[in-house]
Every structure is written in C-alpha cells, then in structure tokens.
Amino acid sequence: ISVYALLALGNAAFAAVRDIAGRKVSAEVPGMIVAISAVLVVLVGSGAAHLVSEQWMMPEGRHLLLIAGAGLFLIFGHFFIFMAYRVGPTSAVAPFYYCFTVWAVISGLLVFGQFPNALAVCGILLVMVSGLVIVSLDERKRRLAMVA
Numbered sequence: 001i002s003v004y005a006l007l008a009l010g011n012a013a014f015a016a017v018r019d020i021a022g023r024k025v026s027a028e029v030p031g032m033i034v035a036i037s038a039v040l041v042v043l044v045g046s047g048a049a050h051l052v053s054e055q056w057m058m059p060e061g062r063h064l065l066l067i068a069g070a071g072l073f074l075i076f077g078h079f080f081i082f083m084a085y086r087v088g089p090t091s092a093v094a095p096f097y098y099c100f101t102v103w104a105v106i107s108g109l110l111v112f113g114q115f116p117n118a119l120a121v122c123g124i125l126l127v128m129v130s131g132l133v134i135v136s137l138d139e140r141k142r143r144l145a146m147v148a
Contacts, residue, residue, distance in 0.1 A: 007049050014045065022082050023090075031086065035079035039071065091139040098128050 018038055025034055050056070059067060084093045101124055108114050116124060 003052055007052070010045075014041070019085065022085055025082075025086075027086070031079050031083045032075075034082050035075050038078045038082075039075050042074065043071075089142070091135050091142060094135045095132065098131060101128060 018041075022034060022038075081093075081097075084096070105116060105124070108116070
C-alpha cells in the first residue's frame with residue numbers, strides 16, 4: 001500500500017472523527033473555538049505528512065500570504081460546517097459535503113489544468129453516490145419514524 005493511500009485513509013478517518021466529535025460538543029462552546037481547534041489539528045497533521053514525502057523549503061512572501069489566506073478559508077469552512085451540524089440534522093447537512101468534491105475538481109481544472117483520470121472519477125462517483133444513498137436512507141428512516 002502506498003504511503004499516499006495511507007495518508008488519504010487517515011484523512012478520511014480523522015474527518016469522520018471530527019464530524020462525530022463535533023456533534024457532541026456542548027452548545028456553550030463557541031463555534032470559532034471548535035473551528036480553530038480543528039484547523040490546528042489539520043496544521044499538525046499536514047506538517048507530519050509533509051515530513052513523510054517532502055523536503056522543507058521556506059515559502060516566499062507571496063506564498064506565505066496565499067497560505068495564510070487558505071488558512072482563513074479553512075477556518076471559516078470548518079466553522080460553517082460545524083455550525084450547520086450543530087443546528088441542522090445530518091441528513092440535511094451531509095449532502096453539502098459533496099460540494100467540496102465538485103469544487104476540488106473545478107479548482108484542479110482552473111489552477112492546475114488537470115481533470116481527474118478515469119479511476120479517480122470512478123472513486124469520486126462511488127463516494128458521492130454511497131454518501132447520498134446513506135443520506136436518503138437516513139431521511140427515509142426519519143420520515144417513517146415520524147409517521148409511526
């Protein structure tokens with residue numbers, strides 16, 4: 001198994017833990033504290049992953065600004081997803097997660113001029129369809145429980 005496959009698997013596992021733990025956080029804890037905590041975990045994790053495969057190079061000033069901007073977007077992304085999970089049912093919030101995949105493909109096209117290969121497209125579709133099936137089954141179960 002590739003180191004990169006293990007990193008992707010670890011990323012998925014930590015994202016799931018983050019979402020499950022986020023549902024258990026007390027309403028008294030400010031959402032921004034949770035978001036910044038999540039981003040700090042991402043920072044430590046990506047730093048450790050970077051050591052596995054790359055050699056450190058100090059970014060130039062403009063790159064540091066881009067990294068800081070990406071960090072702000074990451075914080076606000078975590079904040080809004082966390083707040084959505086806090087106030088809405090998972091079945092209503094989860095489908096929006098699949099927008100990330102669409103935006104990742106669009107960003108890959110615009111920034112890098114790359115489109116996912118056939119295997120990646122199959123994987124993306126598998127993940128998206130399975131997630132949507134789970135959400136629809138959850139919604140169906142919820143509706144049946146309301147009727148009963």
